[in-house]
Amino acid sequence: MSELKERYAEAVMNTFGPPKLVLVRGEGAHVWDEDGNEYVDLLGGIAVNALGHAHPALVAAVSEQMQTLGHVSNFFATGPQVRLAERLLALASPDAGPREGRVFFANSGSEANEAALKATRRTGRTKLVSAAESFHGRTMGSLALTSKTAYREPFEPLPGDVTFVPYGDAAALAAVVDDDTAAVVLEPLQGEAGVNVPPPGYLAEARRITREHGALLWVDEVQTGIGRTGRWTAHDPALEPDLVTFAKGLAGGYPIGACVAFGEAGQLLGPGNHGTTFGGNPVAAAAALAVLDTVEAEGLLEHVRTLGAHLRDGLDHPHVVEVRGEGLLIGISLDAEVAPAAVAAAQDAGFIINATGPDRVRLAPPLVLTRADADAFLTAWPQILATAYEEGS
Known part of the structure; x- marks a missing residue:
């Protein structure tokens, strides 16, 4: 050794x-x-x-940003933070044009999912539906949405009222989603499970089911987003999910997470409902902008x-x-x-x-x-x- x-x-x-x-x-x-x-x-x-x-573009972006502002807290706004929020709203929107929404920045995929989870609680409902073989993070909230028994059992009881259904089975999903369901959370491909791919039309059916019951559709793009599948998002933005979470590749190795909330979901979290010390800091945002620019330029x-x-x-x-x-x-x-x-x-x-x-x-x-x-x-x-x-x- x-x-x-x-x-x-x-x-x-x-x-x-x-x-x-x-x-x-x-x-x-x-x-x-x-x-x-x-x-x-x-x-x-x-x-x-x-x-x-x-990568030279990422090295330059981080180095140059550190020469001006490295961290200012979220009592203040910075240009990179605002520009990145606008970019994420645009790339996660259909080709017809950007949807109205808001972005919460965090430091990881788990934290992005924690923000989304707290947003679902603000609907007044607590029931959540996730998929078997899912992975949404290791914090207590995101772990509650993760199905793997070996990850869950040492920390039970976990928060939340979560029902797991077989991934890709629209009929099973329809059987458990009701008017008490706050949200359905799904990965467009299940990465941690070994890259499970759902059948065609599955996410569209999940959108139909959630709309029928007034529930939110939350798509976890932490592993699949930002070009990983050859598209900005693995799901079709025309699906119009209410919540989309990003992390991993977003800043190319610099810690970042983002919860993108569209429409009314973007108003669920207000002052005092959630927070972060480092999330959305200008260096992480500059790194993410460099990644997005480079993916396009190259x-x-x-x-x-x-x-x-x-x-x-x-x-x-x-x-x-x-x-x-x-x-x-x-x-x-x-x-x-x-x-x-x-x-x-x-x-x-x-x-x-x-x-x-x-x-x-x-x-x-x-x-x-x-x-x-x-x-x-x-x-x-x-x-x-x-x-x-x-x-x-």
Whole structure:
């Protein structure tokens, strides 16, 4: 064990287990560890590093903003904060034009979802509906909406009146949503579960059901948003959800979260109802604006769609049961419980991926991943699986 790993074990709370590597620098979709080994990063900080590592536009935006204002608290407004709120309202609106709404800025996906959860309470209703295999965060409120038993049980009882239904099953959703339901919260693709994709029309049916009962539709785009699927949002903005939450890739690695509330939902939280010290600070907002500008300037939405299709097509293998996803959010199901062994074999081969279950692998690389790096992984993939099945069986 390296000296830094030993010091980590002695100083850092053991919530993540031993670190796989000690990383020291990155550039684009590549990172280097303390021993000088180079890896292609196909995880991107779990869908966070949209522009990869050390992108000049992001470095410049953060550096320049720190030279003027770094933090002022939310007693005051700043230009980056306001401009980012306007951009998010526009990109989450239909092509017909921006919807009226308001944005609450936070520091993470969990915090963005906490804000949305508190907004739902202001409807006067408390019943919430979420999906099986969902993931919405680790704070007590967002955890209450997360279905995974291993995450929930150590902290029960959790707040809220939450009902879970099978993901993608519109009939099951219709059976539980009623006039007492405050909101239905859904991911357009379930990332933490291994990139589950709902059947066509599922979200539209969820919108119809919620409108029928006067409930809010809340779409969690924390992992799927900001170009991850080759579109700004994985859901069609014409769906017109009431609440949309963003984080992860929004600022390319700088901590940020955003709860975008449209129409009447934008008025649910007023002075004193919620707050944050760091949320929406000008540096985080400047970083997010740089990400949005760069995605547009470098044509990354089209790049993500094209490269994602190329990757998915190339992952076929006798041991691969299914390849799912959109853009550069890809889930791979294997025919045996060897996903952790595949992660280890990939790391030995110079690629960083992760397992979301015993038989599920997830890829969420930077949006700037090159065709050459994708092809290098596809070339190595058969041997990665051969090693995994040999060592994991």
